[in-house]
Structures are given as C-alpha cells and as structure tokens.
Amino acid sequence: MHPAGDAGEQSDGRRLRGDRTRAAILARAVDIASVEGLEGLSIGGLAAELGVSKSGLFAHFGSKLELQLETVQAASEVFTEQVWQPVSESDPGLVQLGALIESWLKYFRDEAFPGGCFFSNAYHEFDSRPGPVRDSIVTQKRRWTAALVHHARVAQKLGQLRADADPEQIAFELDALGSLCNSLWQLERDERSFERARAAISRSLLAAATPSGRKALAAAGLTSSV
Amino acid sequence: MHPAGDAGEQSDGRRLRGDRTRAAILARAVDIASVEGLEGLSIGGLAAELGVSKSGLFAHFGSKLELQLETVQAASEVFTEQVWQPVSESDPGLVQLGALIESWLKYFRDEAFPGGCFFSNAYHEFDSRPGPVRDSIVTQKRRWTAALVHHARVAQKLGQLRADADPEQIAFELDALGSLCNSLWQLERDERSFERARAAISRSLLAAATPSGRKALAAAGLTSSV
Numbered sequence: 001m002h003p004a005g006d007a008g009e010q011s012d013g014r015r016l017r018g019d020r021t022r023a024a025i026l027a028r029a030v031d032i033a034s035v036e037g038l039e040g041l042s043i044g045g046l047a048a049e050l051g052v053s054k055s056g057l058f059a060h061f062g063s064k065l066e067l068q069l070e071t072v073q074a075a076s077e078v079f080t081e082q083v084w085q086p087v088s089e090s091d092p093g094l095v096q097l098g099a100l101i102e103s104w105l106k107y108f109r110d111e112a113f114p115g116g117c118f119f120s121n122a123y124h125e126f127d128s129r130p131g132p133v134r135d136s137i138v139t140q141k142r143r144w145t146a147a148l149v150h151h152a153r154v155a156q157k158l159g160q161l162r163a164d165a166d167p168e169q170i171a172f173e174l175d176a177l178g179s180l181c182n183s184l185w186q187l188e189r190d191e192r193s194f195e196r197a198r199a200a201i202s203r204s205l206l207a208a209a210t211p212s213g214r215k216a217l218a219a220a221g222l223t224s225s226v
Numbered sequence: 227m228h229p230a231g232d233a234g235e236q237s238d239g240r241r242l243r244g245d246r247t248r249a250a251i252l253a254r255a256v257d258i259a260s261v262e263g264l265e266g267l268s269i270g271g272l273a274a275e276l277g278v279s280k281s282g283l284f285a286h287f288g289s290k291l292e293l294q295l296e297t298v299q300a301a302s303e304v305f306t307e308q309v310w311q312p313v314s315e316s317d318p319g320l321v322q323l324g325a326l327i328e329s330w331l332k333y334f335r336d337e338a339f340p341g342g343c344f345f346s347n348a349y350h351e352f353d354s355r356p357g358p359v360r361d362s363i364v365t366q367k368r369r370w371t372a373a374l375v376h377h378a379r380v381a382q383k384l385g386q387l388r389a390d391a392d393p394e395q396i397a398f399e400l401d402a403l404g405s406l407c408n409s410l411w412q413l414e415r416d417e418r419s420f421e422r423a424r425a426a427i428s429r430s431l432l433a434a435a436t437p438s439g440r441k442a443l444a445a446a447g448l449t450s451s452v
Contacts, residue, residue, distance in 0.1 A: 035354045037263060115354035124350040127412035128261045128341035138413055172422040176406035180398065183405070186353035187364055196398040 022060055025050060026074035029067060033075075034115030037125045038068050038133060065132060072136045075118040079140075082107045084147075091220070094160040094205065094213045097151035098222035101174050101201055105194060108182045116186040119144075120179060145171055160213030173204045248286055251276060252300035255293060259301075260341030263351045264294045264359060291358060298362045301344040305366075308333045310373075317446070320386040320431065320439045323377035324448035327400050327427055331420060334408040342412040345370075346405060371397055386439030399430045 028050060033041050043064060047054040061067040083103050090096040108117060115121060119140055126134040152167035161167070181197035184190060202223045206214055217223045254276060259267050269290060273280040287293040309329050316322040334343060341347060345366055352360040378393035387393070407423035410416060428449045432440055443449045 037265070037351060039263070040265070116350075121350045123409055123413060124342075124347045125263060127347075127409070141413055168418075169422055169425065172406065172410075172419075173403070173426050176402040176423075176426070177399070179406055179409070180402035183349055183353070184398075187349060187367055192394075193398075196395055197402075199395065200399050200402070 023074075025057065025060060026070055029071040030075045030078065030118060031114050033068075033071050034113035034118045034121060036115070038071060038122055039125060039129075041067060041071060043067060068133045069136055072122065072133065072140065075113070075122075076140055078112055079107070079119065082110070082112050091216065093151065093155035093158040093216065094209060095216050095220040095222065097148065097155060097174075098201075098205060098217055098220065100147065100151060101178060102198075102222065104178050105181060105197060108178075108185055109194065117182050120182055145175065148174055155209075155213060159210055160216055161208050162210055165208035170204065170208055174201055177201050177204070249300075251283065251286060252296055255297040256301045256304065256344060257340050259294075259297050260339035260344045260347060262341075264297060264348055265351060265355075267293060267297060269293060294359045295362055298348065298359065298366065301339070301348075302366055304338055305333070305345065308336070308338050317442065319377065319381035319384045319442065320435060321442050321446040321448065323374065323381060323400075324427075324431060324443055324446065326373065326377060327404060328424075328448065330404050331407060331423060334404075334411055335420065343408050346408055371401065374400055381435075381439060385436055386442055387434050388436055391434035396430065396434055400427055403427050403430070 025046065029041055029046055032046065032049070041064065043057045043061060044054050046067070047057045050057075057067075061070060083100070086103050087096055087099040090099040112118075119137070122137045123141060126137050148171035149167045152161060152165075152170045155161045156163070156165060156167060161170070177197045177200045181193045184193040202217075205217060206223060209217065214223070251272065255267055255272055258272065258275070267290065269283045269287060270280050272293070273283045276283075283293075287296060309326070312329050313322055313325040316325040338344075345363070348363045349367060352363050374397035375393045378387060378391075378396045381387045382389070382391060382393060387396070403423045403426045407419045410419040428443075431443060432449060435443065440449070
C-alpha cells in the first residue's frame with residue numbers, strides 16, 4: 001500500500017504511463033538503430049517517426065547521448081529475454097554452454113531486431129569512436145564473453161571438459177563461429193551458415209570434452225549435427 | 227606515342243593530375259568511412275575536410291552514391307595490395323590458404339584503415355540497407371569467401387586435405403576465427419585475440435590435412451602456434 005493514498009496512486013499511474021511511453025520509444029529506437037546504426041538515431045528523427053513532439057522526447061531523453069545509452073540498455077534487455085533467459089534453468093556446465101550458443105543462433109534466425117543482431121552492428125559502428133556509447137557496448141561484449149568462459153570453467157570443474165582445455169580459447173571459438181553465422185545470414189540469407197556454425201561448434205565442444213561431457217551434450221541433443 | 231602530339235600530352239597530363247586528385251580524395255574517403263561508416267560520408271563533409279569546393283568534388287563524384295561505390299572500390303584496392311598480393315606467389319594449396327589467412331591477420335594488426343577493417347564495418351553497416359552499396363559489399367565478401375574455398379579445393383586436389391574434408395566448411399571456420407580476431411582487436415586491443423585465432427586456425431587446418439598437407443604447412447612455418 002502506498003502511504004500517500006489517492007494522490008500517490010495517481011502519481012504512480014502517471015509514472016506507469018510514462019514508463020510505458022518510454023519503453024515504446026526505446027523499442028522503436030532499438031529497431032531503427034539496428035538498421036541505421038546508433039549514430040543514425042536522433043531525437044528529431046525519432047519524434048517524427050513516432051508522431052510526437054521533439055520537446056516531448058527531450059523531456060524523456062535530455063540528449064542524443066542519453067538516447068543512445070538507453071537504446072543500448074533496451075537492446076540488452078531484449079537480448080537477456082531472448083538469449084539468456086531460455087537457458088537459465090539448463091544443467092550447469094557444458095549443457096548450459098551449448099544451450100546458450102544454440103539460443104544465440106536461434107535469436108539470429110528469429111531476427112529479434114529488423115537489422116540483425118543489434119550488438120554485432122554496434123561493435124563495428126562504435127569500435128573507433130571513443131566515449132560512453134563505446135564503453136557501454138564494450139561492457140555488453142565483455143558480459144557475453146565472460147558468460148561463455150564461465151560456463152566452460154564450470155564444465156571443467158564438473159569434469160566435462162578436459163583438464164588441459166582452455167575455457168577462454170573455447171569461448172573465443174564459439175563466439176567466432178556464431179558471430180560469422182549472423183553476419184552471413186544478414187548478408188546472404190543462406191541457411192547453410194547455421195549448419196556450418198553448428199557443425200563447427202559441436203566439433204569444438206566435443207574435441208575438448210571428456211567422455212562424461214560428451215554424454216551430457218548428447219543427452220541434451222546438442223551434438224546432433226556432428 | 228600519342229597521335230595528337232602536344233595537345234594530347236597536355237590532356238594526358240591533366241588527366242593524370244585529375245586521377246591523382248581523385249585517388250587522394252578516395253584515400254581520405256576510405257579513412258573517414260572506416261571510422262564513421264559509409265553512410266557518414268558526404269560530398270560536403272569531405273570537401274570541407276579536404277579544403278576544396280563542394281562543386282569541385284561534385285565534378286569528380288556526381289552523387290553520394292557514386293562516392294560510396296568508389297570508396298568501396300578504393301578500399302578493395304588497399305585490401306588487394308595488403309592481403310592478396312603478398313601471398314600471390316605462395317605455393318598453391320594449403321600453404322597459400324594458410325599464408326592468405328596470416329596476411330589477413332597481419333592486415334588487421336597493421337591497421338590499414340584508422341577505423342579497423344573497412345569491410346567488416348561495411349558488412350554490418352549495410353547488411354540491412356538494400357541497394358547498390360550493399361550489392362558491392364556483398365560482392366567483396368563473396369570474392370573473399372570464394373578465394374578461401376578455392377585454395378582449400380586446390381589443397382584437396384593436391385592431396386593436402388583429406389578427401390572427406392569440406393572446403394566450404396573450412397573456409398567458414400577460418401573466416402569466422404579471423405573476423406572475430408579483428409572485432410576483438412578493435413574493441414579491446416588485446417594481442418591474445420591473435421594468438422587465439424592463430425591457434426584455432428592451425429588446429430582447423432591440421433584436423434583436415436593429410437600427412438603431406440601437414441608437412442607442407444610445417445615447412446612454410448604456418449603451424450608454429452600449435
């Protein structure tokens with residue numbers, strides 16, 4: 001219960017509507033940025049697109065920079081929902097690693113964003129533009145790499161990956177194969193990119209796995225393409 | 227000898243100066259586009275940057291589209307010079323394939339363009355923007371992939387790759403590993419990206435190679451990191 005009674009409820013209602021508006025604006029901003037780049041976003045252009053006033057949008061986002069940073073955050077929430085959440089209950093270790101990569105490939109194929117993976121585009125757009133937007137994108141990339149390395153380390157502790165396997169090397173290889181799959185899918189719309197990525201990912205995991213790791217992957221249906 | 231005598235020589239001289247100016251303009255355009263994107267190029271902006279008149283630049287490039295297409299072409303010439311030419315005399319087959327990939331990694335490390343690999347950026351910028359610029363970028367990507375597949379096929383014919391190896395799969399894997407190396411180098415400036423890419427590339431080649439292929443790679447110093 002809100003201590004301020006009716007007035008509080010009214011203010012909550014206004015904030016809720018404000019939050020919804022903000023979320024709707026950011027959803028559109030993410031879509032635009034996935035096609036035209038984060039630099040292609042402008043408060044004026046977005047206002048025209050949404051049929052709202054520029055000053056109204058300025059009330060939500062004080063600057064282009066703030067809009068860009070919140071757009072990265074909104075895209076990160078979509079990524080969390082579509083890629084991380086579906087595998088949050090998977091068996092820890094090799095199965096969760098394989099499932100996370102599979103979830104990522106599915107997110108490419110389902111085209112969560114009209115211009116392809118928001119982050120792949122943003123890495124390339126901002127890698128040579130120092131500043132807060134680049135920093136926030138680098139943070140996202142590190143979070144992704146760290147998750148892959150983490151799952152590989154857990155797999156190693158569980159005896160699913162050989163003691164001489166290198167979790168960072170495995171993370172690099174899986175990331176490389178999935179990233180090119182996304183690029184080629186965007187450029188060529190060729191389903192074979194997914195087959196090639198899956199085949200190489202399975203081979204990379206199996207090469208580093210112990211017999212118990214291989215068994216876990218097979219039981220989870222994560223080595224079908226090999 | 228030019229049939230038109232003095233007048234012809236004078237006109238040749240003017241054309242030469244015109245060609246040089248055009249090449250200098252395009253070199254600058256490639257640098258700008260590697261940082262700010264091909265969409266960030268404009269005839270007005272480029273004229274201001276070069277300290278020349280906008281109408282002068284319009285005389286060279288009739289439109290932004292023409293400028294973008296010629297910029298892609300100019301970047302392709304840099305790529306040819308830095309990546310293809312150094313390996314054009316390599317032994318055909320697995321050695322030429324390995325040398326081409328090594329030449330590509332060196333080109334990333336040497337930073338031929340201030341904003342990182344021009345083409346990696348362009349693929350991501352234009353993959354969702356249909357039109358002649360996207361077409362010309364897709365052509366470049368196909369030329370690259372086709373070269374990798376070609377060298378792998380030659381290697382297979384020469385008995386350096388196993389008969390059951392898939393040249394297109396090998397091309398996909400090498401392309402993926404090199405591409406992520408470039409992305410991470412641009413984002414993190416971490417030399418280990420190169421070590422990881424080289425280790426995985428060597429392993430991918432060695433896994434598909436016959437004993438004679440392995441011997442050829444070792445003789446060419448292309449498996450040192452394994």
